[in-house]
Amino acid sequence: MKVSTMPLPVKEIFGYTGKTFLSLLDSLNTISVLINSVFYQTFISPLTGRPPRIRASIVEMVRTGYNSVPIVSLISFFVGVILALQAAYQLKKFGALIYVADLVGISLTRELGPILTAVLVSGRSGSAFAAEIGSMKAAEEIDALVTMGINPIRYLIVPKLIALMIMMPALTLIADFSGITGGTILASTMLGLSPGAYIEQTINSLAIQDIFTGLVKALAFGIVITLVGVYQGLRVEGGAEDVGKRTTAAVVASIILVIVFDLFFTILFFFFT
């Protein structure tokens, strides 16, 4: 046997780099194929006479959207209260307490409403998507769908995507509303502002584009959460242990990607609105 002249650690570094690069390339390929076929099945396929499963989409909307209403409104209510308190802490030094309304309104609609909703929905629904699809993959149910001539993407994933694309903006609106309510209640009880003045100030300070940019973000987050969840679910190989791992990975990855996309949109809107 010919002895290799390359020192072992160097060889290991090259080997490691190559392996990592190849597996990265492989996942990139899988992700792009998935994104491509999910969008094809959602937007193009209905034009060729294969409509999405409306009933299943409604079921998913109830699961991901309607059932999240209590937690989303509760959390954003508290965040509204906290924001108002923090703002008041600074603004009262300048005697500008009424501007609490501006701060709460704008930061909720532009930023916190969508991001809070996205984090909650990734935890609730992103993980559920990964677990559901992952356990179906492990039990060969996905293969069974394929052999029955049923496209698993159309059957399983499109309803989830439609549901989150509609429910994320809807939940975000609810979060905005309940956060502003939280701010109003705090301002009128502890800061001595009249609720009428607070609400009027909020309405005057908000431009339609503040709410609109928040909803655009929410829509994008909905797509990100669905795609990450189903991608991790489809990657399950083997049994229950892997399902657990992939579920965790789905939540972590979707929260990270949501923040990254948030940054991207915020920069975009900063320059173009």
Place this chain on the structure above:
Amino acid sequence: MEKAIEVKGLVTHYGTREILKNVTFSIPRGMTTVILGGSGSGKSTLLRHIIGLLKPTKGNIFINERDITSLSEIEMIDVRKKMGVLFQGAALLNSLTVSDNVALPVTEHTKLQGSTIDIMVRMKLDLVGLSGSGGLYPSQLSGGMKKRAGIARAMALDPDLLFLDEPSAGLDPVTAAGLDELIVRLKKVFKITIVVVTHELPSIHIIADYAVMLNRGEIVFTGTMDELKMSDDPQIVSFLARRPPDDSLAPGDYLKTITGNS
């Protein structure tokens, strides 16, 4: 003998490992063919290629004279409507009742009315001996009942081809015998081609007309059951006699193995 399935020069890899090494054989129409082989012989991989779940590295697979390795996903749907598959764990959708599972291929591929589909589903459930269990969820069924429900779903669109992946795996002998009887009855009643992947000797003797045997990714035998029993190939003889193959190493080789200097 008319061919239902023809496999030509099939080579497949799992990663870089070669699983099937240039496999060529055909499966006759209207018979029950068993694909035999020990664990790791590649028989499950072979089945996954025949039902179009995996794409081979090289080679062609003809089902009813159409080469499925060159069909698009949309063209494959036509082929898939004509075949039914029972997976090892039955792979029923856990979120649907047994009836809805059986109805699934019908609702997806036809525009029949709900009441017609209900009747079809009841007929299929009756066929496999599950009348009255339609309202149950898969998690409420025993192993044998799950497989029967899986067969009902595979038969939903009255296929020409029925594939069964280790139907008696994980079942007690009595339940397994019941399933064998069902397979025999399906062939008699519907005159369909049935392909069974198995290594259960008792069920092979009951259900099989024709056998394909694999060992380490290579075909070692194709022919009728009578030819299989007459064969004097040592691999086949030891498989049928349930004798472990003689793979003990010479002392020198053994030393090499344990010292790692192979």
